[in-house]
Amino acid sequence: MGESLNSFLEFFSKNSDDFMEALIRHATYVVTVTITATIIAVAVGVLVRRRPVAREVALGTTSVFITIPSLALFTLFIPVLGLGFAPSFVALLLYALLPIMRNTVTGLNSVSPEVLESAKGMGMSSTERLFKVELPLAWPVIITGIRVSALLTTGIAAIATLIAGGGFGDFIKKGLSRLGLPNSLEAIWLGTLGTIALALTFDLIFVVVRRFTTPRGIR
Template identity: 45%
Template sequence: MGDFFGERYRQILFASWQHLWLVAQCLVLATIIAVLIAVLVYRSKSLAGLANGISAIGLTIPSFALIGILIVPFGFGVLPAVIVVTFFAALPILRNAIVGLNNIEPTVVESAKGIGMSRMKTLISVELPMAWPVILTGVRISAQMVMGVAAVVSYALGPGLGGYIFSGLSRLGGANALESVVTGVVGVVILALILDLILLGVGRLTIPRGIRV
């Protein structure tokens, strides 16, 4: 195992960076999309229920099947990988964003309106900051989940450590096959831990001290 890593550590580190960067970019995109949808639907019980239902159903779709479907219109490469990772990342964030916005006390919103805040300013200055801890929890859940999904999308020749996993599995019993799989799996776990620590730091920097748990 040591020889395998020693001979390929530059390639492994580069693949790790690609993997982490793919997940980080997709998380940012997924957060923006999910929060925008939540803002549009959270005041309507029927729309919020529909969004939560779609979120629950979406999580049952096998990522491998979805990437296979997307290969047909988009071909192999980064684009289908980004679509799949962003799709799965958005689902828990959407659910948490709706919950966070709905859990804000109506009296708080009324107080903001009472001092002359517009609907948009109330949303930006009061509601979203108060809902952010719950939203960020969804982001952390998504980060752990899609770190593994990002490995699966390597089937479509997307970037990341999944290439080592698929390469090793395709030639099990051959030279360095097990080492290749272990490198990919352990690398994904380490990246997941690193990203979670980064998100913990983001929470410390962005969650107002008064509502920090």
């Protein structure tokens, strides 16, 4: 056990620059995909929340995305976008939409009609009710969807290495391609543990953000 740990630490030390490069690329995927998916999914969720047919179409479409095998979805955009960041970003974005959109619709529809009637009685317009009443009350549910989406993106982003997208998947691919040779297992473990550590970091960030952005009365 001690020898294995020493071997792993030595491998990490020798590859620290590559590790930081992979960390930055992986984190970039998570941040950019989560922000973009949040903007799109919340906007669509707001538009379709009271339109049953449109809501089912939107949720059904994003549900289809998440059922497509990861490797197939990542390679699907290569003819148009080539290799690297762009096709990986688009594939991850499609996966990230469903949890946020579903939770947006659920959160908004869970707002009490009595509360909305009271806001309307106070003279609030539909836009004011949305931004001052509905979205704040639905926020705990929405941010839970964003949190799930970010963690999902963190895990799936490791596949980006198969289309030259970088990230921690590079270590896993390198280890698997040299399985049985020196440092192959260390490479796999480094990529895996890096992904897990990044996921836990983002999860902690969302716990803090949720606490400080949720109105005190509905925490």
